[in-house]
Amino acid sequence: MILENHLFETLKLGDTAQAIRLCTADDLYIFAAATGNHNPLHVPGLDGDGDGQAEAMVPTAFAASLVTAILGTQLPGPGIMTLSQSYDFQGRAHAGDELVTTVTVTGLENGIVTLAARVIREIDKKQILSGTVRVQAPAVSYRVDSSTLPGLTVRRHRHFEALLAKAEPLPPLRTAVICPNNAASLGGALLARRHTIITPILVGDAGKIHAVAAELGTDLTGIEIIDCPQHAEAAARAVALVHEGRADAVMKGNLHTDDMLRAMVDREKGLRIGRRLTHIFVMDVPGLEHPLLVTDAAINIAPDLATKVDIVQNAIDLAISIGIAQPRVGVLSATETVNPAIPSSIDAALLSKMAERGQITGGFVDGPLAMDNAVSVAAARTKGITSEVAGRAEVLVVPGIDAGNMLAKQLSYISHAEAAGLVMGARVPVILNSRSDSSMARLASCAIAAIHHARMQEAAE
Template sequence: MKIQENKTFEQLKVGDAAQLTRLCTVDDLYAFASASGDHNPLHLAAYDGDGDGLAEAVAPALWPAGLVAAVLGNYMPGAGTQTRRADLAFHLPVLAGEELTAFVAVEEKRDDGDLLCSVEVRRVVDNALVLSGTVQVTPPSTHMEFDSVEVPGLIVQRHRHFDALLEKARPLEPMPTAVVAPEEPNSLSGALLGHANHIISPILVGDPDKIAAAAAELGADLSGIEIVEARSHGIAAHRAVDLVVDGRAQTLMKGYLHTDELLHAVLRREKGLRTGRRLSHVFVMDVPGMSRPIMVTDAAVNIAPDLETKADIVQNAIHLAHSLGIEQPKVGVLSAVETINPHMPSSVDAALLSKMAERGQITGGLVDGPLAMDNAVDLNAARTKGITSEVAGAADILVAPNIEAGNMVAKQLTFISHAEAAGVVIGAAVPIILTSRSDDDASRLASCAVAALHAHANKGKIHG
């Protein structure tokens, strides 16, 4: 714990100075908006203030002023300081991403026991003056040395990684998507949401009466959207696959039917969508506070995968990561420990997968394991355990030992860490959008975007 001390009126002299440097981030501005109630879009990266076509986050004037307050309250005079008056001039706007230094100097010791301090805030990159003025404060009456106060960290619950994926997907041509049995409101609304955002172009395959009833419940207009009649779920799945085989659709989307029924049609031997690689499911997760999206696999298809299946699961996830713009994804193969234990098969499989990647049997990414969950995603945990690895603490992809573990990791991130999750099945000739009835609109839309990006990146390829 860092020891801090304040200074009383008697201890300070004219010319004494202090400073601090701080990076302004978009998350800082969201936290400021939440605390102050100032939701001006200018400050939340939602406003094109200078007409250049780019939305920029401009800090409220009181944000750099707050840096002055931090110097006064933390360093000089320090704990116990009370601000009486401030006369500030604001010279330049502060944008998210800029680093600032706040300066405070004692200018006058007044007869009433107050201090008059000159203050400045400058941009670090060019020393440009952002703020200047004077502040009158009453310094603490008692000198103290104390442990610095630990303030709980704040995590802004926004999903910027999914926002970035949507921005990448929207300029593309909407992906023709066969939606299988969208016969109740939740399954239909996901397809319509992707359509409204110009990410997919849905072809609805199922019972027209049930689809119409679901649309009526949503208050949705299906004008201009093709409907292919199929009176049973099995027939709908096969007709949707036919649309892909015939080149009319480039992705599939699961509606209101069992996953097994859909995958049975996908894997049919005659005119199916097999590629020679096993199918696997990937959750692409946007976890608030994480610097990168996290992919979790396999949480929905392979129940107890053997080593050969796990190799396909890893390769599938690497290919998906490439489609999302991750050039060399880092793959952490999970177990309960980070050392090989012959009595723990998941640790042995993880080590073998790592060696397979070294020998070129798995390509396109860095693979390491076994890794426990903590040292796969947290660099400090990895360092504490003494793990030297390019993957440890920085994994983009988490490979679970079995479906139970994968499902638990994904659900915990969703319901405890407030992550949004996009779900797709890959390994077939086209990606399959797999959403749940409990998914919200953000997850459904992100699932469409992930599948569209993967399909677009792999047009003409047969590795799913």
């Protein structure tokens, strides 16, 4: 966007400028962070007046800043200095409202410009602000490209919020929680219960579970607890609950992943259904328009081609469950061309061809793709790659566990993503969280499991 100003001698009475701005929840978060005004009336999701409803009301200073913006960018434009402002606020706007700001020159004297200003709500023409502002006109001509300004990304996890909203009306998922004997694992299960997403069955050392509950100040009345002091015993009992029809999901608590998976892959009593068990991170990356799935970053160390077929198919199935109708799957390698010296590039090409031939179904699969041309349309164009997936991948299939683990943790710790974890390929969803996961990550993992289970139930009927 090119910004250009108007010198005093070029202005005339009646000159007008207008701008339309959709006020979003992110705008209110940014305004609160920048000003330090955390009035709950203005913070999305909070109830500031006790009526039981979140207001997300636009601050009056934000409305006034819309006037300042149009003065500094359009009329008179860059180089002004504000001398005085006088506003009346007749109405209130909220996140989601489109606001129209208009300024009109009403006075010109000795380099001073007086302008009438008003802000209205577009949908009903309700006036939000009206008043007068005086500015010193710019002294020199100025023309600048404003696109050089840095952008802002709000660290907000809107995709997980949407998944929670989708999961909460579903019937609670009966979930066997294995060894919830520390604050994170028990607290995560109880949080999901409070959100009506799961009905937990706590399987582990009953004494330790009650002790942790006491530390958390939580009452476990009404929650079934099955006393299994040993980790292996608890994992086996949780699997048995699935076979008995008493549990529709399994959730990892405070035990090693290998101890949990050992019970699930048991040939006679496990939960395998023919596919390999594969782990999928569903990541909510701030600023990204869609959830991003990364697989496999936790179970299969160096998967061969047959295992990668299951990794891809499991990821497609889960992506469809969370609302991605035809998932775009980018199979990653170090290069976007097939190189016989790089085995992952060969596997990627074969997976792409297998999807074309219907051996992998439900989504678009393309590879090999390097990370940049998998997620950046500009990078894909630069490399001359044209496909349904290139630059727009919603699922990233990594060559091995080391690459997947590094990618997921980079997104979490550098890009501030939240990561939900689920194991697919079993008879029921397996909720798998890290000990360091936040409460939002644990809650989102339960929500995704509930949503996937509901879709599978619907498909089976």
